[in-house]
Amino acid sequence: MNSESTSDVLVQYVVVRRDLIDTWPLGSVVTQGCHASIAAIWSHKDDPHTATEMRVW
Structure with missing residues (x-):
């Protein structure tokens, strides 16, 4: 990954x-x-933003 693409990553x-x-x-x-x-x-x-990150759903 380049630095440009990592700035768009959401982290929880x-x-x-x-x-x-x-x-x-x-x-x-x-579990909780x-x-x-x-x-x-x-x-x-x-x-x-969530929809983009969870595009596999």
């Missing part, structure tokens, strides 16, 4: 609270993070 970060990792089973925390990630994408599914 999933941040997990440390206290949840320390008190809940890791699989449960990861995945659900939140997909919910954010779904909430913005009609946005043209």
Whole structure:
């Protein structure tokens, strides 16, 4: 990839609270993070930027 094409890439970060990792089973925390990630994408599914990045859908 050249630097021009990388400026158009959308990135989604999933941040997990440390206290949840320390008190809940890791699989449960990861599952909830995945659900939140997909919910954010779904909430913005009609946005043209999201549609471009999720063109495989």
